[in-house]
Amino acid sequence: MSVKKMSLFQQADPSCGDAGAKTTGPSCGDTVEGSVSGKAKRLALFASAFLSGTAFSGLATGALAQQSGSAAVRLFSSTEVIVSSVVLGALGAALLSSVWLVRQRGNLTAESQEIRSALSDAQQRISKYEALIADKNRRIVVWESGSSKPEFLGQLPVETGAPQSDRDFLAFGRWLRPASAGELDKLIEALRNEARTFDTVVETNRDEILEVQGRVSGGKAFVRFLALNNLRAELAELKIERERLTTSISMFHSLLDAIEQPVWRRDAQGKLTWVNHAYGEAVEASTPEHVIEEGREFLGTIAREKIKATATAASPFHDRVSTVVHGNRTVFDVVDVVVPGGSAGMATDVSEAEAVREELKRTLKSHAETLDHLGTPVAIFDGERRLQFYNQAFVQLWGLTLPFLDSRPDNGELLDKLRSDGKLPEQLNWRSWKDSALSVYRSTETQTDLWHLPNGQTLRVIATAHPQGGATWVFENLTEQVDLETRYNTLVQVQGETIDHLSEGVAVFGPDGRIRLSNPAFRALWGITAEQAKPGTHIKAIEAACAPSYDQPDGWRRFGQMLTTFNDARIPLQGTLELYSGLILDYAAIPLPNAQTMLTFVDTTASARAERALKEKNEALQKADEIKNDFVQHVSYELRSPLTNIIGFTDLLKTPGVGPLNERQAEYIDHISTSSSVLLTIVNDILDLATVDAGIMELQLSEMAIDDLLDDVAMQIADRLHENGVNLAITAQAGLGMIVADEQRLKQILLKLLTNATNFAPEGSTITLNCWRNPKEVYFSVTDKGPGMSEDMLKTVFNRFSANSRGGKRSGAGLGLSIVESFVHLHNGDVVIDSKPGQGTTVTCRIPSGAAVRSIAAE
Known part of the structure; x- marks a missing residue:
């Protein structure tokens, strides 16, 4: 603005140097009118400056210049110039403003027309785009920046399973597969938060494939869901299948890498x-890659050639192969599968399994042998309910044939067989009972049942199912147990009745000192009531109830001490109590099992009196026995001297030096000699028995040869055998050895047996003397073919003076076998007689070969 003012002032007076110069001179056109006051000039300049920004600035400036130029011709007052300039400026400004407004309105109208035209075009394009977006094959979700609600455009086909509602559409877990829904949520979150675009495919619950694209544009996030056509859907399915297969292969590789079994894959040429x-x-390779590079083989050449020769696509190779691993021979179960592109195999170490299998076989064999020797019948059925094992006790119990059992019959068939043979208990409903018995195969619990067989046996049948199938049947014979239980119950009842009817008083106390049972005799002997002796009463109370009946307080106190003692060894007590009533009781405190104690009281009043009488009689009998023994010994010794004289003079009369005897005298002399010898033998036997009975007989033990003993006995009995016309046969092995015995008494034993046999043996028969031994004993037996003895005679054959003259050639005093028995017993041996009427008699003596020395025989 200041620049414009400067230019205007310069145009006002171009001849002047600086429009703003304050000095004037003749060069600036000073005239007469130069006397115009400085004030008027300043107003004119102000007006020019004021109007210089308008359309009238030129007029004002021209007027001012004209006024300055023609000051000499016409002189206007400063007021007029100012007023006219102001008026003219205002009019010019209004005119110019009108022109500007008219032009500006035209411009606005043109711009409005252009905007309307652009808006119309935009609306047409939006309609076109919305028509394209509204296609049923796609849907777009738009998110503004921040947490604004999404905007939805378009729809997906109904057959895809996508919800039509905007709210339900974003719940991907409801209409997409779980894996696809989880992955899509993660991708959308990364798109909105990190502007990470994506392209993926998802699967709906209806097995439809959708392509999903995520993009960011203009601060907005776009996710487009596109339903694919056939080719694209197939391509997407193939892509999903490829990803699934890739994942599966990777997973299987990881799994195979983690297992302990060697696994390999080969190409068509057999290379790893x-x-x-x-x-x-x-x-022993560091990594699997080194195995591939170096071509290290796990199996031997022969095994690989065998696999190559036998494995086919239809029949994979499966066999046990032995190889060396870490220096040890190991057995592997190898499986090798052939495919068009090569082969794959896996080896499982079964060395331990083989060892366990062998151990299992040995264990099963051992168990089978053990079960076979058991007395309890056992039968094992496999998973098909067929008989797999049975022991001998099972065969003996049911009496089944081995061919039938070896045919592995079904369990139901076996039960039918036993029923048809009449070996199972009769049932009202056989089918129901059979199904119940076979239900063990469907049960997890052991079943137990009692079978009462027709033959009277009672079996406890225990059936146990196996986890792998099958069942084990155990038949426990309870016949003896049931019988024992029955007998036990009967015995308890009988014992109870017996105890109640005993004349002895019986009371049983427990370890706590309380009475368990008592019989009426106990209460009657002690004069107490059943209430006072009821079960559970303490022995102290029993003692107090029995105290008035006797004057020995220590008795019951000792019973109480024995009942309540803590010593493991309880010593029985016995003794006698005499009551005030005159009764004499023999008591006994007897320890019972389970720390119980039984007290018995016997009324011995009458027996005590009888005992006194018996003692007196016994003393008298002992005195008489002593007198008898003295008499026998005295008479025996007194008879021996006359008999010796008679025998001596009889032998003297037989000598030719005395003189000849007639035939009758010689016969009488023979009878006298024979009778004297018999009488001397009887006297000697009586004397020996008396010595044995008195316990004063001494055995003169010595070592002798058995062969010499038999020869001496045969020579001494020869005359008697010849006289009776009987032969003697000695049966003994040569060199029987030595025996320690009294030679005289042993010879006497054998001579008594042979004499007795000679007396009863038929004329012309043979008597057998048999001798044998074992390391500790020597046996002598004499056998004759005489008439034998009956059972009644055998019972009294060893009795003294029991002579059986029937069938014998001579009658005796009946002391021979009694002396034999006594002498054998003195040698710690025994005598056995085997005889039957009409079959002869055999007498066997057993003599210890090394008997201990006994100086005096026992009675």
């Missing part, structure tokens, strides 16, 4: 293309 870490460790 991939191995897992377990394969690399097996071949």
Whole structure:
């Protein structure tokens, strides 16, 4: 503005140097009119300056210049000039403003027309775009910057399953697959927050494929959902399938890398293309890549050639292969699959499984052998309910044939077989009972049942199902248990009745000192009531109730101490109590199992009196026995001397030096000699028995040869055998060895047996003397073919003076076998007689070969 003013002033007086100069001179055109006051000039200049911004500025300036130029011709007053300038300026300004407004209005009208035309074009384009967007194959979601609500454009086909409602559309989890919904939420969040664009495909719950694109433009986020046509849908499906397969392959590679079994893949030429870490460790390679580079093989050449020769696409190779891993021979279960592009295989270490399998076989065999030796019948059925195992006790219980059992019958078939054979209990509804028995295969619990068989046996049947299928049947024979239980209950009842009817008083106390049971005799002996002796009463109360009956307070106190003692070893007590009533009771405190104690009281009043009488009689009998023994010994010794004289003189009369005897005299002399010998034998036997009974017989033990003993006995009995016309056969092995015994008494035993056999043996028969031994004993037996003995005779054959003369050639005193038994017992042996009427008799003596020395025989 100041520049314009400067130019205007310069045009006013171009001859002047500076429009703003204050000095004037003749060069500036000073005239007469130069006397115009400085004030008027200043007003004129002010008016020119005021109008210089308007259209009238030129007029004002021209007028001023004209006024200055023609000052000499016409002189205007400054007031007039100012007023006219103002008026003219105002008119010019108004005119110019009108012109400017008219022009400006025209410009506005033109701009409005252009805006309307552009708006119309924009609306047409928006309609076109909305028509394109409103296609049923796509939908766009637009988000403004910030947290504004989204704007939705277009729709997706109904068959895709996409909701038509805007609110439901963003709930992707309701109409998209979970994996697609989760991935899409993450992509949209990254698009809005980080402006990260994306292109992906998603799957709806109706198996439809949608292409989703995320873009950012003008501060807005756009997500376009596009329903694909056939080709694009197939391409998207292939893409999804490719991603799924890629993920699966990667997952399987990771899985195969994590397992401990070596896995490999080969190409069509058999070269390794991939191995897992377990394969690399097996071949001692640092990484699987080194295995591929170096071509290290896990299996041997023979095994690989076998796999190559036998594996086909239809029949994969599957076998056990042995190879060396880390220096150890290991067995692997190898599976190799052939495919058109090559092959793949995996090896599972079964060395431990083989060892476990062998151990299992041995264990099963051991268990089978154990079960086979059990007395309890056992049968095992497999998962198909067929008989897999049975033991001998099972066969014996049911009496089934081995061919039938070896045919592995079904469990139901086995039950039908047992029922048809009449070995199972009769049932009202066989089918229902059978289904109930076989329900063990469908149950997880053990079933137990009792079978009462027709043959009287009672079985507890225990059926247990196996986790892998099948069941085990155990048949526990409870016949004896039931019988024992029945007998036990009967015994308890009988014992209760017996105890109640005993004449002895019985009371049983527990470890706490309280009475458990008592019988009426106990209460009657002590004069107490059943209430006072009821079960649960303490022994102190029993003692107080029994105290008035006797004057020995220590008795019941001792019983109480025994009942309540803490010592493990309880010593039984026995003794006698005499009551005020005159009764004499023998008591006994007997420890019972379970820390119980039984007290018994026997009324021995009558027996005590009888005992006194018996003692007196016994003393008298003992005195008489002593007198008898003294008499026998005395008579025996007194008879031996006359008999010796008689025998001696009889033998003297038989000698030719005395003189000849007639036939009758010789016969009488023989009878006298024979009778004297028999009488001497009887006297000697009686003396021996008396010595044995008195306990004063001494055995002169010595070591002798058994062969010499048998020879001496045969020589001494020879005359008697010849006299009776009987033969003797000695049966003994040569060199039987030595025996420690009394030689005289042992010979006497054998001679008594042979004499007795000779007396009863038929004429012309043979008597057998048999001898044998074992490391500790020697046996002598004498056998004859005589008439034998009956059972009644055998019972009394060892009794003294019990002679059986029937069938014998001579009758005796009946002391022979009694002496034999006594002498054998003195040697710690025994005698056995085996005889039957008409079948002869055998007498066997057992003598210890190294008997202990006994100086005096027991009675």
